Amino acid sequence: MRVDVPVDDGVFAITPDGPRLLGTRCTACGTYTFPRQSGCPSCTGTEMLDVQLAPRGTLWTWTVQGFPPKAPPYIGESDPARFVPFGVGYVELPGQLKVEGRLTESDPSRLQIGMQMDLVVVPLSGDDAGNRVVTYAFRPICAAGS
Amino acid sequence: MTGVAIVGIGMHAFGRTDGVSGLEQGAAAVRRALADAGASWSDMQFAVGGSASAGSADSLVSTLGLTGLQFTNVANGCATGGTALFTAASAILAGTYDVGVAVGFDKHERGAFRVDSRSAGLGDWYGASGLALTTQFFGMKLNRYMHEHAITRRTLAKVAAKAFRNGAANPMAWRRKPLSEEEVLASSMLSYPLTQYMFCSPGEGGVALVLCRADQARRYSDRPVYLKAVVVRSRRFGSFEVLAPSLALEHNAGPTVDASSAAYEQAGIAPQDVDVAQLQDTETGAEIMHMAENGFCADGDQEQWIADGETEIGGRLPINTDGGCLANGEPIGASGLRQVYESVLQLRGDAGDRQVPGQPRVAYTHVYGAPGISGVTILSR
Numbered sequence: 001m002r003v004d005v006p007v008d009d010g011v012f013a014i015t016p017d018g019p020r021l022l023g024t025r026c027t028a029c030g031t032y033t034f035p036r037q038s039g040c041p042s043c044t045g046t047e048m049l050d051v052q053l054a055p056r057g058t059l060w061t062w063t064v065q066g067f068p069p070k071a072p073p074y075i076g077e078s079d080p081a082r083f084v085p086f087g088v089g090y091v092e093l094p095g096q097l098k099v100e101g102r103l104t105e106s107d108p109s110r111l112q113i114g115m116q117m118d119l120v121v122v123p124l125s126g127d128d129a130g131n132r133v134v135t136y137a138f139r140p141i142c143a144a145g146s
Numbered sequence: 147m148t149g150v151a152i153v154g155i156g157m158h159a160f161g162r163t164d165g166v167s168g169l170e171q172g173a174a175a176v177r178r179a180l181a182d183a184g185a186s187w188s189d190m191q192f193a194v195g196g197s198a199s200a201g202s203a204d205s206l207v208s209t210l211g212l213t214g215l216q217f218t219n220v221a222n223g224c225a226t227g228g229t230a231l232f233t234a235a236s237a238i239l240a241g242t243y244d245v246g247v248a249v250g251f252d253k254h255e256r257g258a259f260r261v262d263s264r265s266a267g268l269g270d271w272y273g274a275s276g277l278a279l280t281t282q283f284f285g286m287k288l289n290r291y292m293h294e295h296a297i298t299r300r301t302l303a304k305v306a307a308k309a310f311r312n313g314a315a316n317p318m319a320w321r322r323k324p325l326s327e328e329e330v331l332a333s334s335m336l337s338y339p340l341t342q343y344m345f346c347s348p349g350e351g352g353v354a355l356v357l358c359r360a361d362q363a364r365r366y367s368d369r370p371v372y373l374k375a376v377v378v379r380s381r382r383f384g385s386f387e388v389l390a391p392s393l394a395l396e397h398n399a400g401p402t403v404d405a406s407s408a409a410y411e412q413a414g415i416a417p418q419d420v421d422v423a424q425l426q427d428t429e430t431g432a433e434i435m436h437m438a439e440n441g442f443c444a445d446g447d448q449e450q451w452i453a454d455g456e457t458e459i460g461g462r463l464p465i466n467t468d469g470g471c472l473a474n475g476e477p478i479g480a481s482g483l484r485q486v487y488e489s490v491l492q493l494r495g496d497a498g499d500r501q502v503p504g505q506p507r508v509a510y511t512h513v514y515g516a517p518g519i520s521g522v523t524i525l526s527r
């Protein structure tokens with residue numbers, strides 16, 4: 001059976017409802033972090049509660065990675081002949097925080113600040129048996145629109 | 147602050163110098179700075195230096211001379227040079243030493259910086275997922291800024307064309323060929339909206355300064371330049387910085403605004419008093435955004451300033467008169483001190499073909515780097 005393995009199981013979880021980002025919330029001031037932290041960057045508190053972050057939000061800003069990242073650390077395709085540009089952005093999760101991640105869309109004419117996004121996983125690398133190492137990414141909700 | 151003077155400056159040319167190590171470039175810069183001050187290495191009571199990838203600065207003593215002086219290594223990313231200067235100035239202000247050297251040098255591999263996720267306090271997943279690229283941050287910060295403040299891509303290209311024009315007039319610069327705005331816009335898209343020629347590249351080079359107590363400056367130089375302020379700040383909660391897996395919902399101005407306002411206060415100088423500025427231009431958008439963050443104009447005003455040529459040599463506020471990072475490349479350890487070197491040349495009236503007219507009196511420098519650190523200096527004749 002093919003298996004999707006998260007690039008790090010402390011960063012997101014694959015649940016029956018889809019992928020969920022794993023963050024923390026400060027019990028003193030309510031500040032959210034991603035990924036998990038042991039201390040609060042806002043009030044310096046140290047009681048942080050593990051939480052799953054909202055799987056939807058709005059695109060706050062974005063760019064397109066136009067050249068292959070160096071490998072290591074990158075584990076995706078780094079051969080310039082086969083590399084395909086990918087989008088990167090910050091998505092604002094309402095009432096929580098802005099999370100940085102890859103985007104499934106990389107065409108600048110189809111990316112707009114303020115558009116609705118949801119959370120999915122995308123493959124970074126795979127083995128011959130079809131198992132894949134995946135990371136999280138944000139996908140425009142109305143992919144066919146505009 | 148009245149107490150510290152720059153009495154000697156030295157540089158090893160920026161760019162690519164095959165066969166010459168980063169340390170040797172640092173040593174060359176120190177020797178030139180000493181010659182400029184009419185001093186010798188054995189006169190130096192202390193030194194502060196740093197490089198990101200070219201070895202420990204204190205090993206320079208092997209080639210400069212084993213005089214037994216105190217040598218402090220500093221490492222602070224792109225603010226390494228600013229931190230070397232801050233540390234050296236502090237030692238003089240404290241009365242610990244009368245005269246010493248600040249030095250920065252580097253030699254990086256070709257291509258974009260390879261980020262070590264762990265040393266940046268991030269998990270391996272971040273780099274593995276293709277997110278550990280400083281270039282992405284620059285594209286995203288700029289894209290948001292252009293969206294909010296109506297800056298156009300044409301303006302991005304104008305800033306690059308200015309940098310290469312100024313670089314062509316600077317014998318120490320790496321990129322000395324002018325490029326048109328069209329060539330800049332047509333180069334390959336590295337990180338939208340930024341093209342290849344809108345970005346600086348990691349490079350090589352070295353810069354050294356001889357610093358002394360202000361009341362001893364005339365022993366070394368008949369044209370001392372005084373350090374009116376030197377400030378380094380890290381980020382506060384809510385700022386938007388490089389290599390950040392998440393950002394707070396609320397927005398804070400960031401370390402450049404903090405460092406800048408503290409420097410103006412320390413110097414007792416206002417932005418409109420500045421005659422020439424060197425601002426971190428890792429890419430063209432950074433120069434544009436840093437104009438506002440350093441207090442020189444309101445957000446969005448850059449579009450008109452740049453259209454009117456106000457940041458050109460001869461304009462209201464000449465910026466990056468030596469070609470900046472775009473034309474000089476970015477040897478991390480040396481970059482901040484290069485800005486100070488250029489400022490001293492401009493204040494002395496020694497900047498040759500790129501000299502700012504009108505005998506500038508006040509110069510300003512600003513560096514920014516990972517993971518959200520800024521260094522500002524204000525200098526005057």
Ligand SMILES: [Zn+2]
Nearest residue numbers: 026029040043
């Ligand atoms: Zn808190």
